[in-house]
Amino acid sequence: MASSMAFKSFTGLRQSSPSTCLETSIFIKPTNTSLRISPKIKAGLTSPKLTGRNLRVAVIGGGPAGGAAAETLAKGGIETFLIERKLDNCKPCGGAIPLCMVGEFDLPLDIIDRRVTKMKMISPSNVAVDIGQTLKPHEYIGMVRREVLDAYLRDRASESGASVINGLFLKMELPKSSDEPYKLYYTAYDGKTGGAGEKQVLEVDAVIGADGANSRVAKSISAGDYEYAIAFQERIRIPDSKMVYYENLAEMYVGDDVSPDFYGWVFPKCDHVAVGTGTVTHKSDIKKFQLATRVRAMDKIEGGKIIRVEAHPIPEHPRPRRVLDRVALVGDAAGYVTKCSGEGIYFAAKSGRMCAEAIVEGSENGKRLVNEADLRKYLEKWDKKYWPTYKVLDVLQKVFYRSNPAREAFVEMCADEYVQKMTFDSYLYKTVVPGNPLDDLKLAVRTVGSLVRAYGLRREMEKIDA
Secondary structure, three states: OOOOOOOOOOOOOEOOOOOOOOOOOOOOOOOOHHHOOOOOOOOOOOOOEOOOOOOEEEEEOOOHHHHHHHHHHHHOOOEEEEEEOOOOOOOOOOOEEOHHHHHHOOOEHHHOOEEEOEEEEEOOOOOEEEEOOOOOOOOOEEEOOHHHHHHHHHHHHHHOOOEEEEEEEEEEEOOOOOOOOEEEEEEEOOOOOOOOOEEEEEEEOEEEEOOOOOOHHHHHOOOOOOOEEEEEEEEEEOOHHHHHHHOOEEEEEEEOOOEEEEEEEEEEOOOOEEEEEEEOOOHHHHHHHHHHHHHHOHHHHOOOEEEEEEEEEEEOOOOOOOEEOOEEEOHHHHOOOOOOOOOOHHHHHHHHHHHHHHHHHHOOOOOEOOOHHHHHHHHHHHHHHHHHHHHHHHHHHHHHOOOHHHHHHHHHHHOOHHHHHHHHHHHHHOOOOOOOHHHHHHHHHHHHHHHHHHHHHHHHHHHHHO
16 A cells, blocks of 8 residues: 555455345335336246357446446356446545445455544534444444456456456347347457457347446436436545544535535545545536535645546436346446435445346346346345335435535434434445334434524524624
């Protein structure tokens, strides 16, 4: 690592916590049609068996969703192709991953830059609340660089038998019958044909679109549009003396100055910090919000040097269509980013794996052609397991990110130990944690009180300004 404050490498070690995320026992019947339980399509073992070859599946996109999908497919006996445009891609991403992902995806500790055990939530009036007091000794939030995590997952897919292609996916020709292949057109970059690359065609039996918010696979199946946020991030290398402060701490800033509908962040990496913000409603002002985030954190990042600037769209809700025939969308391409927190890495990898598992199962380990019913099993499992999480975070964003008084109340509420425990348990293990009814009632009363005080303070400030 370039900085003396970076964690030492632990090559080959694995997280010793349970290897799977806890499952939620809560299920709420969804009313939002953008994330609905898909209707069941009857299907028996009627798909034709393949002779002389195994099922061929292309995964478009080599991020966490694509890497996890390709590895699962290859291990399951599928002839797998993973097409990624930029193998050194650095997506603008806070890079936070939950503890359960380390164990569930068997991630080595040396790809985790920092293990965050403390967080500061900072209100519009710069009131700071320390979060993390309820964490157990082994619990932490992992901080990764996307170029490191993505490359690791792709390499593991390759080691499992997937063919990783450095190429730009261009378009897809849909089959005219249920047993015809999909034709994928892409530009291959092999280092021999120069920067222009070489046009190629690949025939496959099924396609997984893991190619992000601007998914060309989604466009190919008319998956529909969704609202999106713009995330803007600067990687800033700060002096070692200041990096000490961020050794195991992350900061989140809320306020109209840093974002009218999201938050600003300072997340620690190996030898620098990632400073960023995002917005859905005021995209043209994103650089103004980024400047405000830097100003809010100025005393802690002063003397730093910007080493990289990144921007990227982030989906705000699932697409209207996520499966069509033998094509499925996962990760950002499907719209799997949570509101309020803006988290997407775990859900990308998880959706890629779940989709691939459905294909492996439906094809009997690559021996049979799959159909839409097989892919819809992935959607049914996904919606049942994670819809409550998305709904809860959607409600929280609408309640607490709508104004500065609401944000002041939110930060005040974050000081509550019960809130911290519920929040971290839900985040670290990816489940909506059922609360204690009495404590929930007390929390509701405190929340209303915080909102009333915050709005009362705003009225008094308006009188003074007048």
